Amino acid sequence: MNIVEASGLSKIHRMGEVSVAALQGVSLKVRSGEFVAVSGPSGSGKSTLLNLLGCLDTPTSGTYRLAGRDVSAMDDDALSEIRRDRIGFIFQSFNLIPQLSVVENIGLPLIYADVSASERRERARRLAETVGLAHRTAHRPAELSGGELQRVAIARALANDPVLILADEPTGNLDSRTGREIMALLQQLWRRGATLVVVTHEENIARQASRNIHLVDGRVERDTATAGAL
Amino acid sequence: MPFASTTRNVRLGLSSLAAHKLRSGLTTLGIVFGVASVICMLAIGEGLSYEAREQIKRLGSNNIILRSAKPPQEPGAGGAAMHRVLQYGLTYADVERIATVVPGVQVIVPTREIRKDVWFHGRRVDSTIVGTVPWYPSITNRRLLAGRFLTTLDMREAANVCVLSSALARELSGLWNPLHDMVKLGTEPYKVVGILESAGVGTGEGFEGLPQTERQVCIPLTAARLRFGELIVDQQAGSMSMERVELHGAIVRVSESDHVLKTAEVIESLLKSFHEKQDYEMIVPLQLLLEKERVKRLYNMVLGLMAAISLLVGGIGIMNIMLASVSERTSEIGIRRAVGAKRGDVLAQFLTETVLLSGFGGLVGILLGVGMPRLITRLTGMSTLVTAWSVLLAFGISALVGLIFGYYPARRAARMDPIVALRHE
Numbered sequence: 281m282n283i284v285e286a287s288g289l290s291k292i293h294r295m296g297e298v299s300v301a302a303l304q305g306v307s308l309k310v311r312s313g314e315f316v317a318v319s320g321p322s323g324s325g326k327s328t329l330l331n332l333l334g335c336l337d338t339p340t341s342g343t344y345r346l347a348g349r350d351v352s353a354m355d356d357d358a359l360s361e362i363r364r365d366r367i368g369f370i371f372q373s374f375n376l377i378p379q380l381s382v383v384e385n386i387g388l389p390l391i392y393a394d395v396s397a398s399e400r401r402e403r404a405r406r407l408a409e410t411v412g413l414a415h416r417t418a419h420r421p422a423e424l425s426g427g428e429l430q431r432v433a434i435a436r437a438l439a440n441d442p443v444l445i446l447a448d449e450p451t452g453n454l455d456s457r458t459g460r461e462i463m464a465l466l467q468q469l470w471r472r473g474a475t476l477v478v479v480t481h482e483e484n485i486a487r488q489a490s491r492n493i494h495l496v497d498g499r500v501e502r503d504t505a506t507a508g509a510l
Numbered sequence: 511m512p513f514a515s516t517t518r519n520v521r522l523g524l525s526s527l528a529a530h531k532l533r534s535g536l537t538t539l540g541i542v543f544g545v546a547s548v549i550c551m552l553a554i555g556e557g558l559s560y561e562a563r564e565q566i567k568r569l570g571s572n573n574i575i576l577r578s579a580k581p582p583q584e585p586g587a588g589g590a591a592m593h594r595v596l597q598y599g600l601t602y603a604d605v606e607r608i609a610t611v612v613p614g615v616q617v618i619v620p621t622r623e624i625r626k627d628v629w630f631h632g633r634r635v636d637s638t639i640v641g642t643v644p645w646y647p648s649i650t651n652r653r654l655l656a657g658r659f660l661t662t663l664d665m666r667e668a669a670n671v672c673v674l675s676s677a678l679a680r681e682l683s684g685l686w687n688p689l690h691d692m693v694k695l696g697t698e699p700y701k702v703v704g705i706l707e708s709a710g711v712g713t714g715e716g717f718e719g720l721p722q723t724e725r726q727v728c729i730p731l732t733a734a735r736l737r738f739g740e741l742i743v744d745q746q747a748g749s750m751s752m753e754r755v756e757l758h759g760a761i762v763r764v765s766e767s768d769h770v771l772k773t774a775e776v777i778e779s780l781l782k783s784f785h786e787k788q789d790y791e792m793i794v795p796l797q798l799l800l801e802k803e804r805v806k807r808l809y810n811m812v813l814g815l816m817a818a819i820s821l822l823v824g825g826i827g828i829m830n831i832m833l834a835s836v837s838e839r840t841s842e843i844g845i846r847r848a849v850g851a852k853r854g855d856v857l858a859q860f861l862t863e864t865v866l867l868s869g870f871g872g873l874v875g876i877l878l879g880v881g882m883p884r885l886i887t888r889l890t891g892m893s894t895l896v897t898a899w900s901v902l903l904a905f906g907i908s909a910l911v912g913l914i915f916g917y918y919p920a921r922r923a924a925r926m927d928p929i930v931a932l933r934h935e
């Protein structure tokens with residue numbers, strides 16, 4: 281089954297007089313259980329693509345079906361619900377809420393799904409365990425290391441049992457060893473059946489994926505299966 | 511908005527406000543003062559109304575009170591006035607005319623008042639002798655505590671009978687109860703036939719120009735005229751002045767309360783046509799009430815304006831702080847939107863926070879607003895009355911201010927592009 285079915289996705293950013301074509305007719309299919317690494321030079325449209333796939337942004341033209349549903353014509357509220365129920369986002373700069381504890385940050389998506397507080401806490405605690413942070417549940421983000429922060433972010437991305445996990449340069453702010461640990465965690469998720477699209481410009485990370493997509497100037501230049509698939 | 515998300519927003523709002531205690535506190539000052547002045551204003555207004563109602567009760571809402579008043583001395587008449595008798599005030603003829611000519615007058619009670627010592631078994635009390643008519647107690651709403659009041663027979667015979675006010679009776683009585691006994695008014699013996707309650711309608715408590723009723727002896731008007739005459743001689747520090755006053759006052763009761771002001775006008779013009787000088791005064795309790803209402807409106811306008819300005823300033827302050835809070839928390843907004851919060855969720859979150867902030871200000875304002883009127887009463891003697899509905903109103907206003915001034919910042923938060931917000935540092 282195709283999780284992602286995008287065809288002819290274009291995105292033109294308009295800033296006053298200047299408009300930038302960040303994506304120009306990208307067509308892409310991602311099957312369930314794939315691990316796609318998106319690489320490309322800075323400014324090639326990787327983040328723009330990921331935001332479109334994650335329903336954070338809407339394309340200027342083209343259609344996008346997520347898990348069988350056409351989301352390209354959805355309004356803001358419907359897109360919010362899609363993000364809430366089907367997408368897990370992991371960012372380069374972690375993007376945790378500093379006032380909230382680790383469990384509270386992990387449980388954040390469940391709030392908007394109207395999950396009860398006790399169940400939220402329970403699920404968040406289990407996820408913290410999954411990412412190896414069982415001993416940090418009451419801490420605030422300021423008390424954690426970069427690797428731990430990204431683990432919290434990954435746990436949060438898993439909270440709503442998403443059909444698609446998106447990560448935009450998840451190791452970009454980490455040293456290489458911690459980066460490897462985070463990648464190992466993502467691989468582990470993939471082995472358990474998750475579908476992942478990970479933006480990275482690091483060769484060795486791209487190699488761990490089942491498929492590599494290379495973007496240049498908003499177009500797909502290469503789309504190859506890799507050995508990582510085994 | 512479902513209940514779960516409301517409680518969540520309230521909890522979120524509280525923790526976010528608690529994170530900036532000083533800032534939140536300072537921000538709400540405008541609301542605090544706004545709410546306090548709303549309550550104060552209403553308390554002063556209610557106090558005035560209450561006072562007016564009490565006054566009306568005391569003076570009688572259907573009554574018109576007439577008093578003789580010494581006219582202003584003409585300049586240059588000073589030397590000659592020593593030997594002349596100054597004649598002024600209400601006359602028997604005035605009373606007769608009002609009773610017969612003015613429509614709508616139910617009854618009129620004339621009084622003559624003479625300061626005299628009252629003697630009883632060697633005790634002496636300085637008091638006011640009131641020559642009046644049998645229906646005097648009913649029109650002043652004073653109860654007869656013992657014996658009887660003056661009768662028409664007493665009037666016709668100009669009988670030497672008197673009724674003591676209860677306070678005076680208490681002061682006079684030592685071993686003997688003065689009822690049915692003789693007292694001496696000046697040099698004349700009078701028989702005490704009754705005791706009348708001291709305070710009542712149309713009497714002087716807190717009122718200039720009205721007779722005090724504490725130490726009072728009522729005697730038939732006819733007796734007062736016959737025995738004490740109309741000439742009052744006042745000897746002071748070598749100079750002597752003489753005054754002739756027929757009546758000191760009259761209380762007119764109007765049958766219809768709607769006609770009180772109209773009747774007062776008619777009486778006024780009637781008196782004017784027979785009096786060359788302004789040698790009488792007219793007190794219309796109903797008019798006093800209207801005047802109090804006018805003062806109340808004025809107070810309400812001034813304080814209302816103050817309250818409005820405070821609330822406006824408070825609202826703008828809150829809006830300002832919320833705008834700052836929204837921009838400080840841009841990335842939080844982005845995160846919430848990315849994990850599935852709708853615009854409405856973000857709007858509700860910030861709106862709840864503002865309403866909590868202004869509601870907190872409102873609570874402090876209520877405390878201040880309940881305390882301030884007490885202080886005002888202590889300092890100025892003005893009576894104030896804090897009512898429950900004024901407190902509710904003030905609290906409602908503060909919440910409303912939060913809603914109104916919180917809407918713009920909350921909408922700004924809700925309308926943020928999540929991608930831009932996420933990239934924000």
Ligand SMILES: Nc1ncnc2c1ncn2[C@@H]1O[C@H](COP(=O)(O)OP(=O)(O)O)[C@@H](O)[C@H]1O
Binds near residue numbers: 293302
């Ligand atoms: N919100 C935006 N407004 C204007 N231009 C943008 C915006 N986002 C991205 N761009 C531009 O679009 C292009 C692609 O950006 P992006 O997708 O972030 O690239 P990448 O993630 O591959 O570095 C860049 O030229 C960038 O400057």
Ligand SMILES: [Mg+2]
Binds near residue numbers: 326327328
């Ligand atoms: Mg990027």
